[in-house]
Amino acid sequence: MKVIYNCYGGSHSSVTTAAIHLGLLPSNRLPTYDEFMSLPYFDSQTAVDHGKFRFLGKDNSDNQIYISSKRNLSKYYGDIMLHVAKIAEADLTDMIFIDTMPYVNIFMVIGGYTSRRLGLINIGRPIVIYGTKLSYFKFVHLVEAVKYRLRRET
Amino acid sequence: MKIIYLGSHGCYSALAAAAIHLGLYSKERGLVKSLLALDFFCSDKNSIKPGFSKKIGKDKNDNELFVVGVAGETQLIKKSSHDFLRINGLDPESILLVDASISNFFESILKIFVWLNIERVATIFAVYYLRYYQKKLFSIVDEVINRLE
Numbered sequence: 412m413k414v415i416y417n418c419y420g421g422s423h424s425s426v427t428t429a430a431i432h433l434g435l436l437p438s439n440r441l442p443t444y445d446e447f448m449s450l451p452y453f454d455s456q457t458a459v460d461h462g463k464f465r466f467l468g469k470d471n472s473d474n475q476i477y478i479s480s481k482r483n484l485s486k487y488y489g490d491i492m493l494h495v496a497k498i499a500e501a502d503l504t505d506m507i508f509i510d511t512m513p514y515v516n517i518f519m520v521i522g523g524y525t526s527r528r529l530g531l532i533n534i535g536r537p538i539v540i541y542g543t544k545l546s547y548f549k550f551v552h553l554v555e556a557v558k559y560r561l562r563r564e565t
Numbered sequence: 566m567k568i569i570y571l572g573s574h575g576c577y578s579a580l581a582a583a584a585i586h587l588g589l590y591s592k593e594r595g596l597v598k599s600l601l602a603l604d605f606f607c608s609d610k611n612s613i614k615p616g617f618s619k620k621i622g623k624d625k626n627d628n629e630l631f632v633v634g635v636a637g638e639t640q641l642i643k644k645s646s647h648d649f650l651r652i653n654g655l656d657p658e659s660i661l662l663v664d665a666s667i668s669n670f671f672e673s674i675l676k677i678f679v680w681l682n683i684e685r686v687a688t689i690f691a692v693y694y695l696r697y698y699q700k701k702l703f704s705i706v707d708e709v710i711n712r713l714e
Contacts, residue, residue, distance in 0.1 A: 413652065462644030464652060477652070479645060484638055488645075490616035491635055495646045498567055498618070498631055499660055501653045 412474045412561055413506040415464065417488055421480030422456045423523050424511040427543055428550045429467045429476050432558070438551050441544050452478065454526055454536055474561055486510055504564075509557055514549040518542025566628045568709065570665040571642060573672035575619060575634035576612040578702065581695050582665035583621040583630045585706045600692055613676050628713065637672075639664040663709055667698045 414432070418425040430436040430450050437446075447453055452465055461480045469475055481488035489508030496503055519542035526535025543550075568586070572579030580603060584590035590599035611617065615636035623629055635642045643662045650657045666672070671694045678687035695702065 462638075462641035462648075464645065464648035466652075475652070479648075480641075481645075482638055482641060484615060484636060484641070487615035487636065491618075491633060491642055492645060492649055494616060494618035494633055495569070495642075495649065495660070496653070498569060498629075499650055499653075499655055501650070501655055505653070 412565055413477060414474055414509060414557060414561070415477045415479050415492075415506065416509045416511050417479045417481050418511045418515065419480060419482055420456055420523060420527055421460065421463075421465065421478050422452065422454050422527055423519055423539055423543055424515050424546075424550065425478040425480070426450055426453045426467075427547070428509070428511045428553055429478050431551055431554045432476055433468045433470055435468075438554070441547055444540055447540055447543065454523075454532075454539060456480065457527060470558075472561065472565065474565075485512065507557070507560070509553070511550065511553065514546045514553060516542050516546050518545060566659065566661060566713065567631065568628055568661045568663060569631045569633055570663050571633055571635050571639045572666045573634065573637045573669050574613045574615075574676065575617040575632040577672055577675060577691055578667045578695065578698070579632040579634065579665045580621070581699075582663065582702050582706050583632050585702060586630055586709065587622050587624055600695060601688070613679050626713065635666075637666065637669040639666050661709065661712070663705065665702070665705055667701055668694070 416425040416429045427436065431438060435450060436442045451467065461482055464477045464479050467476045467478060484491065489510065492508060493503060519539055522535045522539025522542055525531045526539055570579040570582045581590060581600065584599065584603055589603065613634070615634050617634040619632055621630040621632060646660070646662055647657045650660065675687050675691055678690060
């Protein structure tokens, strides 16, 4: 199964959630600043990367974990991609799109915009990491729900 | 081959481009009549939702034509589709994604008309909009047809 975590820019919430899924970040405590910064693609993707699928790894059950960005397409991103998959006659049962945006808070939005869009990394990055920590256990919960769904469907 | 015309909404410029490709919308036949004869042209709230998708038909070379509404994110969807097909072991070249979005501004106004349930105004506006940009639409389709040959 392929799991595609997606968010606005593919730099924060999707990376964090995918990393929790893969065990790159802990599920029982808040990660440190360095742990966040050691993640691939964390606070590093820019507008030219939007839309690209990034492979982060395989989980214990051999599911492939990807991240992607969808800007303002919201829940429609998954719908559009599933339509494309259907047209291409791809196996629709082999993939799920997970929207991580519902757990994104105002600090993540402001910090992400400041760091990624305005390029003010020194200001934006601490704010986005603070925001990610605030929502962290919501991302952990989302991963648990996804894993439960994967167990049921496979 | 499968060809997907992408527009802000699937029921305006993307549909008109697909119709031109199929020969349903020709200069000889008359633009207004051609557009109004298309079954879901400017039809309802469902057709202006992002993600709206429909198969339009097959051209004379057996290429299948589709439209998909992508809310102004055509380049993003092109990139995602390319990667998505690749990770699924499919040839990204097997599907041609065509950016048929002409004016996100005009399509946003159309969306407002449809949401306000003034579909008659939306239809008139849509016909005017596509007539205004018809040269561009024909050139998009010509480019696709030349590429296929």
